Amino acid sequence: MHAVIPYVVAGLLFALGVYGVLRRRNAILVLMAVELMLNAVNLILVAADATIKSALDGVQPEAWAYPVPEPRAGAIFALFVIVLAAAEVGVGLAIILQYYRLRRAVVLDEIALHDHEDDDEIADNKSARVTG
Amino acid sequence: MTVADALMLALGAIAVGSGVYVVTSAHLVRAGFYLVVSLGAVAGLYLVLGAELVAWVQILVYVGAVVVLLLFAVMLTRAPIGPSKDLDRPVAPAALIGGGVGLGLTVLLVDAFRWTEYELPPPGTGRRVGEQIFGAWVLPFEVLSILLLAALVGAIVLSRPDIGARPDPSAAAVPDLPPPGPVDESAEVKARLERIAARQAAARERMRAAESPDPGEAPPLEKTREDVLKEQAHDVVFRAGDARPKLGVPEIAELSEGGKSDPRVIEGTSRENPERALPRGEDRALPRGNDRALPRAPEKDDEET
Structure with a gap:
């Protein structure tokens, strides 16, 4: 097995995720791109998990490097990252849906971060909703 | 290789x-x-790399839950x-x-890795x-x-929104501000609500008029020509007219005489007798000349308006 293949795939997936986060305006699509990035990190973890045994051949065993008899914790980390991603998606979608209920929009560019009581913008959204 | x-x-x-399609597609669902x-495909990569449990958890959690969410x-x-x-953008x-x-x-x-050959580990187990x-x-x-x-x-x-909603200090200062809900502001919705309220008021008025003991405006007279036409159309569509009892229609007798193919018809009991022909005159006396049964109860007219 050539370890460079999964690593390069993971790098490309991460780049795609970065591109999607920067390019997309819809919040749900941004979450999808974040999922791609998390998967790239998982893939790197699992690939390192698969290759570390043969990569560590001939290395002096040290106590800090072996918390468990078999030094393969990448799969565990990948599981933890999957759990974190599930929690992130749950809270992120709750925020997106709440924002959609308030403003009828999921476009990230138009979210006002500084002043929440901006009546002009609310009126603009209202008129846009009526016309459109 | x-x-x-x-x-x-x-x-x-x-x-x-x-x-690439995920980040470039113009369709959200696609x-x-x-x-x-x-x-x-990433789950398949996990399988090849020997992390079975991660692969199945990936399919369960990501494909099964996160994407559905x-x-x-x-x-x-x-x-x-x-x-x-x-x-x-x-x-x-x-x-x-x-x-x-x-x-x-x-x-x-x-x-970092060049084209170095690595030995694949034995496939990991859940244990x-x-x-x-x-x-x-x-x-x-x-x-x-x-x-x-x-x-x-x-x-x-x-x-x-009902959990942890704090009283807004600015809302306390201006208490009569309408809530920024999506439903209750647009002129279209308001006009529709007004129309519904007017219709309900008219229906209530008609109910009161029907219940009132005034004999001058009897409810059978409210049956207009449109109602009769509607009923006829309903019967044509749903074939309900065949099931309805008919008063003095001569075709029933002819059918029972000629329709011997119908096994449910008992012969000999459905002859046309002169007593049956009598109610035809009464039928014509009904309002607006409909050949149908008696007019219905007045409450049903409210649904049709």
């Missing part, structure tokens, strides 16, 4: 290709489904079916940064993963369970 290499190349190509394909959100936010125009900075990240990572990883999780990593595991609980409670609190 071994079988594992070929498999990883194919799965990686599928993952990256559908990932982006979600391409995400399914991409995550499935994302598609739910797509539909709850009334995403249009078909391509959406204003989905993207200008391409230049995103392509610059994304391409830079991809190029940098690829060069770094290729330079090893379980021993590690509940042995060396039990504290992070418990912390993660608390984090999941916190995320669950947080999502519920966020999506329910």
Whole structure:
């Protein structure tokens, strides 16, 4: 097995995720791109998990490097990252849906971060909703 | 080039290709489904790399839960079916940064690993993963369970406006401000509500008029020509007219005489006798000359208006 293949795939997936986060305006699509990035990190973890045994051949065993008899914790980390991603998606979608209920929009560019009581913008959204 | 290499190349190509569609597709729902394909290919990569449990958890949690959740959100936010125009920002900075990240990572990883051959480990079992999780990593595991609980409670609190709603100080200063709900402001909705209220008032008025003991305006007179036509159309559509009892229609007798193919007709009992022909005159005396049964109860007219 050539370890460079999964690593390069993971790098490309991460780049795609970065591109999607920067390019997309819809919040749900941004979450999808974040999922791609998390998967790239998982893939790197699992690939390192698969290759570390043969990569560590001939290395002096040290106590800090072996918390468990078999030094393969990448799969565990990948599981933890999957759990974190599930929690992130749950809270992120709750925020997106709440924002959609308030403003009828999921476009990230138009979210006002500084002043929440901006009546002009609310009126603009209202008129846009009526016309459109 | 071994079988594992070929498999990883194919799965990686599928993952990256559908990932490109995820970030470039103009259809929201299609982006979600391409995400399914991409995550499935990554799960296949996990299988090739010997992490079985991670692969199945990936399919269970990502494809089964996360993507379904994302598609739910797509539909709850009334995403249009078909391509959406204003989905993207200008391409230049995103392509610059994304391409830079991809190029940098690829060069770094290729330079680090070259074309070195690594020995694939024996496929991991759930037993090893379980021993590690509940042995060396039990504290992070418990912390993660608390984090999941916190995320669950947080999502519920966020999506329910009646929990944790604080009285707004500015709203207390101006108490008669209308709530910024989506339903109760647009002129269209208001006009529709007014129309419904007017219709209900008219119906109530008619009910009162029907219940009033005034004999001058008897309810049978309210049956207009449109109602009769509607009933006839209803009968034509649903064939209910055949089941209805008919008064003095001569075709019944003729049918029972000529229709010997019908096994339910008992012969000899359905002759036309002169006593039956009598009510025809009464039938003509009914209002507006409908050849149908007696007019219905007056309450049903309210539904039709």
